[in-house]
Structures are given as C-alpha cells and as structure tokens.
Amino acid sequence: MSRLWLCEKPSQGRDIARVLGATRKGDGCLQGQTDTVTWCFGHLLEMASPDQYGDAYKRWSLDALPILPEQWRQEVKASARKQFKVIRQLLGQATEVVIATDADREGEMIAREVLDACRYQGPVRRLWLSALDETSIRKALANLLPGDKTYPLYLAGLGRARADWLVGMNLTRAYTLLGRQAGHEGVLSVGRVQTPTLRLVVDRDRDIEAFVPKPFWEVVAQVGHPNGGFVVRWVPPETVADAEGRCVSESTARQVAQRLSGAVAAVVSVETERVREAAPLPLDLGTLQQEASRRWGMGAQEVLDCAQALYEKHKATTYPRTDCPYLPTSQLSEVAQVMAALVRSDPGIGNLVQGADPTLQSKAWNDTRITAHHAIIPTTAPCRVDAMSDSERLIYDLIRRRYLAQFYPRHEFDRTEVLIQAGEDQLKATGRQVAVVGWRCLFRKEDREPEEQVLPPLARHDQCRVIQAEVVAKKTTPPPRFTEGTLIAAMKHVARLVEDPRLKKMLKENSGIGTEATRAGIIETLLARGFLVKQKKHLVSTDTARALIDALPAPVKDPATTALWEQALDDIAQGRQDLGGFLNQQTQWVNVLVQRVQSAARSGGAGVIAQGQVANPCPACGKSLRRRKSKDGFFWGCSGYPECRQTLPDSRGKPGKKPSGAHRRNTSDHRQGADRER
CATH class of the missing domain: 1.10.290.10 (Topoisomerase I, domain 4)
Structure with missing residues (x-):
C-alpha cells in the first residue's frame, strides 16, 4: 500500500473508493492496487474529562477551580476503539495520506487529531470536496491540495475545542455549585455559543411578558369610481396618531367614519412605480x-x-x-x-x-x-x-x-399609491398589478407574497364617492416567540443587537454566533438540558434558564464575546494569529470569571440574581437556602453550613415555614450531602 485516504464517514469512504477503484473489502477499509480508503465515524477522539487531569477534579468543588491543563489530553471514544486501531495500523503502512473528510474546520480536525494521536509523520495532501457524485469526486481528485494549505484549519479547530472546554468545564462547575447553594437542583451548563443563544430566548420571553398592548383604530372605506371600486384607509393627522402613524383616539375614528360615509372625494395624486424583484439566492x-x-x-x-x-x-x-x-x-x-x-x-x-x-x-x-x-x-x-x-x-x-x-426572469409588478381628499380627511389606497410572473411561478401560491388589490385606472382630479366607512379596532402585538427557524435567523443576524460598531462588523462577517453545522445541535442541547421547552412550534425558556442568565456576568452571555472568539479563530485559520496566544487569553479570562464565583460563594451571595435579592433566604442568618435530599426526603439547609445549621422542611419544592424536628436531626445528612457534591 502506498496511499491512504482518510474519510469522515463510511458512506463517504465508499463513494471515493468506488471512483478510485478500491473495491476489495478489508477490515474497516476498502483496498485497491495502490490506494486504501478508510474512515472515521465523525470524531474518533474526544477531549479528556477533568478527572483525567488529577484526583482533585473528580469531586466538584469551587476550591479546585479553575481547571487549566498544561498538557492537553484526548481520549479515543469507547465506541471508536476498534476503528482507531485499524487506522493506526494502516497509517503504519502508508507512504502518503490524503485527508478526505468534510471540507471545513471540523472535518480537518477529525482527520488531523487522528494523525497526531497516531504520531504519523509522513506527507499529507487534502481532497477538497463539495459534492459526492462521481463527477465532483473526479474533479476534486484532479486538484488535490497540499496538506499545509489546510493545516491552519486544524489549529483553529483545536482552538475552538480547547477554549470551549475551558469555558464549559470551569463555568459549568462553578455556576452549578453556586446555583446549588442558592437552591437550584441539577447542572447549570454554560457554553460559549449556547449561553448567548439562551439569552436571546430569555430576553424575548421577558419582552413578551412585559408587553402591554395598546389599542388603536383604523378607518377603512369602500370607494366607488366609474372604472371600478377599491378600498382606502384614512390617514390620521399627527394630533391623534402615535409614532407609527396609528390613530389612538376611538372617538375621532368614529367621527371620521360617520362623516366619510356618502362623502364625495377627489383623487389628489396617483404614483406608480415598476418594481423588479430578483430571484432569492440559492440556499445555505x-x-x-x-x-x-x-x-x-x-x-x-x-x-x-x-x-x-x-x-x-x-x-x-x-x-x-x-x-x-x-x-x-x-x-x-x-x-x-x-x-x-x-x-x-x-x-x-x-x-x-x-x-x-x-x-x-x-x-x-x-x-x-x-x-x-x-x-x-x-x-x-x-x-x-x-x-x-x-x-x-x-x-x-x-x-x-x-x-x-x-x-428565470425577475418578478415584476407595478405598485401604485393613490391619495384621495374627502373634505378635511385624507385617504390612501395602494395596489399591486403583476406585470411579469418570472421566478415566482416556481413557488406554490401559499409561498408567494400576500395579494394586494388591483386598482382601477385612476387620474388626478378624478371624482369618486365613499360608499361606506367602518372603524376597525386593533391592538398592538408583542414580538413573536421564537421558533427553531427564527432562532437560527436571530443567531445568524445577532449583529443587530450589538451596538459597538467594531463588534457588529465582526458578527456580520462571521455570520453571527454558532456555525451552520452547529446551530441545530445547540438548540437540541438547550432543549435536552431543560433550558428550553417546546410549546407547539415555539421555544420557551424555563425558570432554570432565567435564573442562570440572571446569575451570569455580562461577557459570558454577550454575543459580542463570541464575535471576538470567532474573529480570533478565523485569524488562526488564516495564519494571522498564534494558537498559543489565543488560548492564553481564554485561560486568563476563565480564571477571572471563576474567581468572581468563588468570591460570591464566600460572601454568601450564592443566591444573588440580577435584582440583588437572595432567592430563598435563611431565617437564621440571611444566606441562601439550598434544597437537599436525605433518607427522609427533601429538606432545605443553609448554604452557610457548618457555621449555620438551620434546616427547613420542603414544601412542594420550596422552603417550609417552620423548622422540622426530623430535619433538625439530619445535620449529618446535610454535611454528607455537601461532601458528596459533584
């Protein structure tokens, strides 16, 4: 064997092997005369867990944080050990390796981390594929890239993985432990992209809950004209209109409707413009x-x-x-x-x-x-x-x-706007007449733009009569709840929420927070961890999610932080920044954040949220109570233990009002529960 092709998945390997003529089945590979094709199953390796860096990290403790590996470790996944062994043996026989994983940062990392783990030192080239049909594969085979051209993508992938580990492992442990002192059960996971995404939903839900609908009124009239009838709407004067031009006086609207019915009106202006809509771009x-x-x-x-x-x-x-x-x-x-x-x-x-x-x-x-x-x-x-x-x-x-x-040709239509005067009242009508259907014929009727009325031929000074007018009562509506689709859109366009011009530019250039490959998984993670729930098609934040967002410092939940990360990772991928320098910055940042949590815990501020209030204060000392479980069931104990030994019974997940004798006797359970924390 002379050349080994390392693919990302078995199906991808079979497609490439078919074109190469490597059709003989081997153990975890396909072989030909000069080429052998093998594959991973996505990432065969994973970042080592904290307990692999020392016994001190096997137990969750604020005192043991931060966890800052000096020598990073990766482990072969248990489910991938057999295939990893196959690849290692094949690498030992190869004179050249062609990386044929997906053509992106993660694909590069999947292959390179295996080569590093197996200590492969031979030549490397890169197959850069955009499709897996035979024509595309043959085209890519004729244009193999030198391995060093895509190696920086691997460094960027390592930077992303290690920085995510530093944030995830340290801040998840820190805020979980702080949250438990405040009475929150379960793990409060924190992530570089996950947390700013969660904040988007929490902020939207709170905007909806705080929204106070305001009434407004429209006057809609049917107008008759020799060339045909059409619908107009009254234009409220500034004295009775809000900032959006909506009438906020019901009595005025009803007076207008009464005097318009049967009134004679004249066309003041008719303006028509031809609008040409280009086809929407192909899909990302x-x-x-x-x-x-x-x-x-x-x-x-x-x-x-x-x-x-x-x-x-x-x-x-x-x-x-x-x-x-x-x-x-x-x-x-x-x-x-x-x-x-x-x-x-x-x-x-x-x-x-x-x-x-x-x-x-x-x-x-x-x-x-x-x-x-x-x-x-x-x-x-x-x-x-x-x-x-x-x-x-x-x-x-x-x-x-x-x-x-x-x-297909552009979609073209004539948009017409007509102003009509009826005494002191101004009315407006808009119409739309399709001139060229163009590309819109490709999409079903329900996918097209809402239909507008087609106005009859009108000219300035034309006379017409208002046949009838009616008042339509309406209310302002809150912003809609997120769906998975609109949340992904918000993640892509999160730059709109950032005020700093430099960071806004970064977020635009990096397509927001997350990547096309990871956004779906982030939403799934938030659902799986109980931070979000689905109500029909909508995503709604839970109480736990809100408590976490309230407790976290601004940089952790700010999309601008992710923008800075992505810019740095892009610089690494382009060879403009050093991986070590990037990780040093992340290490310092995580260290500062962990120290803040440790300080809050020591000062008894574990239950402090955004409003500065303790969630469940201890009646004896004022520090936060925490829900625990003993052999007799749940109870609440003071986070100031052992200095304060106050306990209260559990009442439907909340602290009861009077100390319980049974639970006063369980201070040993209280102590043992504290010692067992993970």
Whole structure:
C-alpha cells in the first residue's frame, strides 16, 4: 500500500473508493492496487474529562477551580476503539495520506487529531470536496491540495475545542455549585455559543411578558369610481396618531367614519412605480432551516439530517453545512448537466426546467463571495426521488426550485399609491398589478407574497364617492416567540443587537454566533438540558434558564464575546494569529470569571440574581437556602453550613415555614450531602 485516504464517514469512504477503484473489502477499509480508503465515524477522539487531569477534579468543588491543563489530553471514544486501531495500523503502512473528510474546520480536525494521536509523520495532501457524485469526486481528485494549505484549519479547530472546554468545564462547575447553594437542583451548563443563544430566548420571553398592548383604530372605506371600486384607509393627522402613524383616539375614528360615509372625494395624486424583484439566492443551511421551519414546522436538526441524507445517501445535492448562498462562475458550465439530471430524477419537474433560461446569470454567480463552500444545489448526477422520505423530498424540492429560480426572469409588478381628499380627511389606497410572473411561478401560491388589490385606472382630479366607512379596532402585538427557524435567523443576524460598531462588523462577517453545522445541535442541547421547552412550534425558556442568565456576568452571555472568539479563530485559520496566544487569553479570562464565583460563594451571595435579592433566604442568618435530599426526603439547609445549621422542611419544592424536628436531626445528612457534591 502506498496511499491512504482518510474519510469522515463510511458512506463517504465508499463513494471515493468506488471512483478510485478500491473495491476489495478489508477490515474497516476498502483496498485497491495502490490506494486504501478508510474512515472515521465523525470524531474518533474526544477531549479528556477533568478527572483525567488529577484526583482533585473528580469531586466538584469551587476550591479546585479553575481547571487549566498544561498538557492537553484526548481520549479515543469507547465506541471508536476498534476503528482507531485499524487506522493506526494502516497509517503504519502508508507512504502518503490524503485527508478526505468534510471540507471545513471540523472535518480537518477529525482527520488531523487522528494523525497526531497516531504520531504519523509522513506527507499529507487534502481532497477538497463539495459534492459526492462521481463527477465532483473526479474533479476534486484532479486538484488535490497540499496538506499545509489546510493545516491552519486544524489549529483553529483545536482552538475552538480547547477554549470551549475551558469555558464549559470551569463555568459549568462553578455556576452549578453556586446555583446549588442558592437552591437550584441539577447542572447549570454554560457554553460559549449556547449561553448567548439562551439569552436571546430569555430576553424575548421577558419582552413578551412585559408587553402591554395598546389599542388603536383604523378607518377603512369602500370607494366607488366609474372604472371600478377599491378600498382606502384614512390617514390620521399627527394630533391623534402615535409614532407609527396609528390613530389612538376611538372617538375621532368614529367621527371620521360617520362623516366619510356618502362623502364625495377627489383623487389628489396617483404614483406608480415598476418594481423588479430578483430571484432569492440559492440556499445555505441556515436559510434552508428557516424556510423549512416556516413552511412545514420542521425542526432545525431534522432539516440538517435531511440535507445530510440528500448529500451522503442520495447524492442529490451538494455539501449541506455551508454558510454561503453564492455559486462560483466555474459551475456555469455544469448548468445543462444539472438541469438534465433534475428531469431524469423527476420528469414531473420537466415543465419548470423547460421554462428556465440557462443563459441568464443571476447575482448568485459571484466568485468574490465564495467561502469554503458554495450554496446547496442539486448535483449533476440523477437521483431516485422515490427513495427519499417525505421530509427529504420536501427539502430536495425546495433546494432545486431555489436553484432553478436563478434562470428565470425577475418578478415584476407595478405598485401604485393613490391619495384621495374627502373634505378635511385624507385617504390612501395602494395596489399591486403583476406585470411579469418570472421566478415566482416556481413557488406554490401559499409561498408567494400576500395579494394586494388591483386598482382601477385612476387620474388626478378624478371624482369618486365613499360608499361606506367602518372603524376597525386593533391592538398592538408583542414580538413573536421564537421558533427553531427564527432562532437560527436571530443567531445568524445577532449583529443587530450589538451596538459597538467594531463588534457588529465582526458578527456580520462571521455570520453571527454558532456555525451552520452547529446551530441545530445547540438548540437540541438547550432543549435536552431543560433550558428550553417546546410549546407547539415555539421555544420557551424555563425558570432554570432565567435564573442562570440572571446569575451570569455580562461577557459570558454577550454575543459580542463570541464575535471576538470567532474573529480570533478565523485569524488562526488564516495564519494571522498564534494558537498559543489565543488560548492564553481564554485561560486568563476563565480564571477571572471563576474567581468572581468563588468570591460570591464566600460572601454568601450564592443566591444573588440580577435584582440583588437572595432567592430563598435563611431565617437564621440571611444566606441562601439550598434544597437537599436525605433518607427522609427533601429538606432545605443553609448554604452557610457548618457555621449555620438551620434546616427547613420542603414544601412542594420550596422552603417550609417552620423548622422540622426530623430535619433538625439530619445535620449529618446535610454535611454528607455537601461532601458528596459533584
């Protein structure tokens, strides 16, 4: 054997091996004359847990923090030991390795951490793939990259993993222990992206709860004209309007409606403009998740799983974990092949493909906007649509329609605004007349923009009559609760919430917080840990989530902190920053945050939240009470133990009013519970 190809997953390995002619089955690999293809199962290694760095960390204790490894350790996952052994043996026989994992930061890390763990020192090259159909694989095989070109991606991946470990392990232990002193049960996990994301939901929920609806009134009238009738709305004067131009005086609105009925009016102005709407760009993963959530209520992880299956299993679409909605101009030469493959895969779409004009070039074709990956589009290879699940078909259909939209004319319509005067009252009507359907024919009626009225031909000074007018009572509405789709959108566009111009720019350049590959998993984690719950399709924060957000210092929950991290990681990936320097900064930051928690715990401020109040104060000393469990059941003990030995009975999860004799006798349980904390 001379060349070993290291893939990310078995399915990916089989696709590449087929093109290489490596068809002989081996133990955890496929072999050919000169090439052997093997694979990982995602990450084969994981960061070592704190207890692997010393016995002092086996027990959760504030005094043992912070945990700052001098020599970082990784361990082979128990489920991956057999395959890791296979790869290590194959590396011992290889004269060259080609990394063929997913073409991104995490894919680079999956391969490189295995090479490092096995102490491989030979030459390395990189296969950079955007799709797994045969044509794309052959194209990539002809353009192998030198290994050192993508090595900085591995350093950035290491930086992300180690910094996440420092924050996650130290702050999760610190705030869990502080929370337990305040009476909170369970683990309060803290994460670099997870926590700012949670804050988005908590802030939104509180905005909704604090929202006070305000009434306003609209006057809507039906107007008759020789060329046809239409609907107008009264324009309230500033004296009775709020900042949004809404009438806030019911009596005024009713007086206007009364005097308008039957009134003669004159057209003051008619303005029409031709609006030309370009087709929406092809899909990146985040936009795909948002659209699928909006249209069908699909969860972010479900969409990612479908997109991954379309890429790996069906070979129907390109790499899904992309944040880029643009396409390289080099792929214009493949348009005819893609369209032919679409028809061969599903003849039912033939009329839409026929209506496309391959000579059109939308703004999607832009080499300057391409990142590591281009937009998700159909491949040049036919696929079996009948082999897809219902959800996969929905996702595939949306992807192909967004691709075809690039070859349709702009959607054009005439937008008309008419001002009408009826005595002292001004009325306004708007209308919309479609001139060119264009790309909108690709999307079903329910996916299109709401229909507006078509106004009859009108000219200035035309006379008309108000047939009837009515008052419509309305109320202002709070912001909507987050769905998985809108939360992902908020994570992508979190820059809107940041005031600092420099940080706002960073967040825009880094597409917000999280990545296309991780956002779905972050939401799943928040749900699994009980910080969020689903109410129908909406995400709602729990009391535990709110307590945690209140207790955390601003930098930990601020999306701007993540912006700084991502900028630094991008600098590492581009070779502009040193990994060691980045980790030194994170170490110092975590050390400061842990010291703050330790100080709060020593001063008896464990129960202090944003309002500066102790959640459950001890009646004896004022420090916070903590809920514990003994052989007789739950009880509440003072966080100031052993100086204060006050205990109270548990009453439906809250401290009871009077000390219980049974629980006064259980101070030994109190002490043992404290000693057992993890």
